[in-house]
Amino acid sequence: MCEALRGEPMPADSRDTTKDKSIQLVIADVDGTLVTQNKVLTARAIDAVFKLREAGVKFAITSGRPPHGMDMLVEPLKLDEPIAAFNGGVITVPGETTVLRQNFLAPDVVKQTMQMILQHKLDVWVYTDTTWFVRDVNAPHVAREQWTVKFAPEVTRDLVAIVDRVAKVVGVSDDYEGVARCEKDVQAALGDKASAARSQPYYLDVTHPKANKGEVVLAMSDLLKVPTEQIATIGDMPNDVLMFVKSGVSIAMGNASAEVQKSATYVTGSNEAEGFADAMEQFILKKHAAAK
Numbered sequence: 001m002c003e004a005l006r007g008e009p010m011p012a013d014s015r016d017t018t019k020d021k022s023i024q025l026v027i028a029d030v031d032g033t034l035v036t037q038n039k040v041l042t043a044r045a046i047d048a049v050f051k052l053r054e055a056g057v058k059f060a061i062t063s064g065r066p067p068h069g070m071d072m073l074v075e076p077l078k079l080d081e082p083i084a085a086f087n088g089g090v091i092t093v094p095g096e097t098t099v100l101r102q103n104f105l106a107p108d109v110v111k112q113t114m115q116m117i118l119q120h121k122l123d124v125w126v127y128t129d130t131t132w133f134v135r136d137v138n139a140p141h142v143a144r145e146q147w148t149v150k151f152a153p154e155v156t157r158d159l160v161a162i163v164d165r166v167a168k169v170v171g172v173s174d175d176y177e178g179v180a181r182c183e184k185d186v187q188a189a190l191g192d193k194a195s196a197a198r199s200q201p202y203y204l205d206v207t208h209p210k211a212n213k214g215e216v217v218l219a220m221s222d223l224l225k226v227p228t229e230q231i232a233t234i235g236d237m238p239n240d241v242l243m244f245v246k247s248g249v250s251i252a253m254g255n256a257s258a259e260v261q262k263s264a265t266y267v268t269g270s271n272e273a274e275g276f277a278d279a280m281e282q283f284i285l286k287k288h289a290a291a292k
Contacts, residue, residue, distance in 0.1 A: 022291065023249060023284055025226045026052060027084075027217060028276065029235035030063040030070065031148070031200065033253055036271055039148050041076055044277035049077050052280060055288050058224060060084070062216045064168065064199035064239070066127055067092045069149030082223055087195070087239060089167035089211035090129055091219060101219060102129065103208035107163035109193050113206045114160055116189060117171035120182040122204070125153070125170040126162050135159050141172050141202060167211070171204035179204050197239035205239065214242035232284055234268075234276065236260065251279045 028034045035041050052059050059077070062084035063070060070083055079094040091101040105113070110126070117124045123140065126133040132153040134142055146152055156162070171186075173179050183204050186196040195212035199205045213235070221228045229248035233240070236253035241263045244250035252264035253275050261267045266283050269275035 022230050023057060023232045023288065024230040025058040025060065025081075025220065025224060026232045026234065026280070026284060027060050027062055027220055027243060027247070028233075029213075029237070029240050030061055030065060030073070032236035032255060032271055033234055033240075034061065034073075034271075034276055041073065042274065042277070044274050046076055048277040048280040048285075051285055053078075055285055057284060057288060058226065060220055060224075062088065062213055062243070064170075064203070064205045065149055066090075066132060066167075068151055071095065072150060082220065084213075084216040084219065086127065086167040087197075087199070087205060087207050087211050087213055088216040088219060089207045091216075091223070099129075100223065102167070103211045104129070105166045105169065105194060105206070105208050107166075109190060110163040110166045110169060111160065112190065113169045113186060113194065113196075116186050117169070117182060117204070117206075120171065120173075120178060120185065121175075122171035122173040122179065122182055124159065125172060126159055126166055127168040127170070128162070128165045129167055130165075133159055133162055139172070140174055167207065169206045171206070172202060174202055176201040195242075197237075197242065199237055199239050212242050213239055214246045217243045217246035234279055236271065249283070251283060 049059050058081050060081040064087050067085040067090055074095045082091050082100055083094050084091045089103050092099055114124050133156050134153040137155050171182050183196055183198055192209055194206050195209050196206045217228055217231055228246055231247040232249040233243040233247040234251040236256040241260055244263050250264040251266045251268055252261040254270035268279035
């Protein structure tokens with residue numbers, strides 16, 4: 001279903017790619033997509049977003065990060081479209097505390113999720129709408145996450161007591177296969193009571209059933225009055241496939257797995273090789289200009 005970025009794109013299948021010409025909104029994942037592995041927003045990525053805007057194409061971001069974890073992107077990208085944090089669990093106005101939409105997990109689902117994550121021998125984090133809670137500040141990935149989102153967690157020994165206004169529960173482990181197994185088991189156990197998907201090989205994000213990237217596409221379509229077939233999405237992880245299937249055009253990063261790449265209309269380069277900027281120029285801007 002995908003086609004690689006190798007000069008002029010070649011149709012990969014019978015999917016109607018003429019919709020590319022009418023794209024009015026791009027929704028981008030952040031980590032692994034918009035920024036490099038070192039969380040750097042490159043000059044070419046910034047320029048690509050500015051060119052989208054100049055061409056009349058709106059640009060929005062979505063991530064499993066909390067709202068404040070994306071504040072550092074607002075100024076350099078001059079973001080003015082809603083930001084979908086927690087995979088859509090909380091949608092805010094850029095640079096403000098104004099919440100446009102929010103979806104919290106039910107308390108009993110939070111409890112069950114934490115129990116299952118711990119049974120799978122993963123560490124567990126909890127995010128409410130305002131606070132990030134961990135059990136141990138020295139646990140794997142805590143320091144890295146703090147550096148990424150630019151704020152510190154609150155440490156508590158009684159994490160399982162935090163069940164109110166929970167936007168996301170995260171399972172964390174460097175045992176990638178263990179995280180994948182936990183994902184499948186949580187999905188099977190919770191069914192339609194939650195959305196569970198890996199945002200990184202070492203992170204399992206569990207959110208409200210309407211807090212997934214597929215629902216982000218629907219929410220952005222409603223908020224910005226853009227039909228879903230005129231929305232392009234770009235990402236690198238299994239949770240991004242959920243938005244691929246809801247949008248008119250989808251782009252997988254070169255650093256995405258083969259499974260994710262097969263789910264997209266196009267495949268671009270990796271986030272370490274300006275894949276985002278290349279995709280915007282090749283698959284959105286070039287086609288947008290040709291349609292004029």
